Amino acid sequence: MIRIALLLICGFYGWVNAQPAIPFKPDTEFDFKFDYVFKERPPADKPDYEAPDAPHRPVRNGPLPYLKTELKLTSLNPNEVRLKVISSKGVIVQQKKCTAQMIIKLDWGFSDDVKDRVAPHQYVVQLLNEKKEPVSQIVLNAEPDGHFYINGQRKGRL
Numbered sequence: 206m207i208r209i210a211l212l213l214i215c216g217f218y219g220w221v222n223a224q225p226a227i228p229f230k231p232d233t234e235f236d237f238k239f240d241y242v243f244k245e246r247p248p249a250d251k252p253d254y255e256a257p258d259a260p261h262r263p264v265r266n267g268p269l270p271y272l273k274t275e276l277k278l279t280s281l282n283p284n285e286v287r288l289k290v291i292s293s294k295g296v297i298v299q300q301k302k303c304t305a306q307m308i309i310k311l312d313w314g315f316s317d318d319v320k321d322r323v324a325p326h327q328y329v330v331q332l333l334n335e336k337k338e339p340v341s342q343i344v345l346n347a348e349p350d351g352h353f354y355i356n357g358q359r360k361g362r363l
Contacts, residue, residue: 229341236276237276278303290329311328
């Protein structure tokens with residue numbers, strides 16, 4: 206009896222994991238643009254307590270590179286009617302109806318914070334059908350070494 210229950214659980218788990226992945230939206234159906242600006246980092250609050258053996262990270266003064274991006278949906282399939290943008294922190298950043306020629310602006314933060322994983326380092330733009338089920342996706346990812354990937358293809362460097 207226990208073996209049957211275990212087989213059913215394992216079979217269900219395998220069936221759930223075997224569901225097809227969301228396909229990437231083709232590169233020809235969107236444009237992507239980096240928008241670097243230089244900003245001053247706001248002064249950090251001094252902590253009430255600092256451990257004596259805590260690693261010290263020097264604070265850089267002056268303007269630092271701040272990353273913003275623009276993603277333009279040049280064409281949509283007939284069943285792509287909504288979009289949802291999810292950050293690597295699991296936060297839904299945007300969720301709305303989409304149209305062709307729509308521009309999605311993403312504010313990543315300071316490039317050092319993105320590389321160090323302090324700020325979100327990945328955004329997933331899911332294009333949804335009328336039932337709010339994912340039809341296609343665009344994955345924007347910044348690696349710790351500074352390489353930037355769109356749908357798994359290297360597109361630049363931070």
